[in-house]
Amino acid sequence: MAKRSAPEVNAGSMADIAFLLLIFFLVTTTIEKDSGINRKLPPMEEIEPPIIKQKNIFTVLLNGKDQLLVEDELMEIEDLRVAAVEFLDNNGDKTCDYCQGKKDPSSSDNPDKAIISLKNERETSYAAYISVQNELVAAYNVLRNRRALEIGPGRGFRDMNFVEMEKNYKDARFVGNKEKLKAVIDQIKLEFPQKLSEVQ
């Protein structure tokens, strides 16, 4: 028998396969978003700073060797979150009925008056600075989450902490009443306002 050449493979459907893959990747690809810590800088205007009682200020100082000084005492970064929560939640003047703090008269009056002041030096490393910022934001989030779990169920948002609430609010696929959710978020933000000042 004569030697037969190999039969031609039909490549016509290759284009279909390529399209199938292309469409699959088009649909499944998500371009990664940046994430970070949002901050608002104080405006430049030279207004007379309001007089704040020393006990309402929680000073955090990060020196050039990345050592942490909290309320004039050396502290490790792991303990900062707890200390900040304790300070914010203190409720010294007993006007805050949702606080669970110690009501220590020598610490902050209420969460609305409590201010965290973060100071750094020029030689402080950025990584340390971000770690401290992160812990302070975490302290606020701890309190806000606690509050969200308290008032959430009564407003129709069961088992949802503050961070999840904010995430859901931004999520276009969230099924639920967004206006109600916004009201809850705003209320919590008002009850535990983030008063964090960054001093040069």
Added chain:
Amino acid sequence: MSKFKKKKDGGLPAISTASLPDIVFMLLFFFMVATVMRENSLKIQNSLPVANQVEKLDKKNPVSYIYMGKPSSGYEKFGSEARIQLNDQFASLSEVSTFVSSERAALREELIPFLTIALKVDREANMGIVGDVKQELRKVNALKINYTTGVGDVSSNMN
């Protein structure tokens, strides 16, 4: 005699194109794997610190990026101290305000108050340069900032 008829010489045989899609796929996969989406080419080192209390940077609002870090290899002539990069080039501190105004000029008027400045700062940089930039931003009233970070546990920042 047909038996000894010479084989017809039809010129060159056709090249099979069946493997062409394979080559294209190979290229497709190579670029799919190797592509990194990035807006500016960086001339500085930029490994971001990590944090776990992060919020997503809302792309609905306009975002401008300011990079800071030590000049990367190949740009050592710019020194070993952290520097500012705006768009594609090194910039001095005084150029930050011009940069913000030019970014604002490119925006629709109603979006200008929502402009967020994302600071992408290398973890080894010092706060001195960051503080200076923050001060410049305050001067031009660009107060919404974002410290862009990776996501992770903060204890890995310290080494």
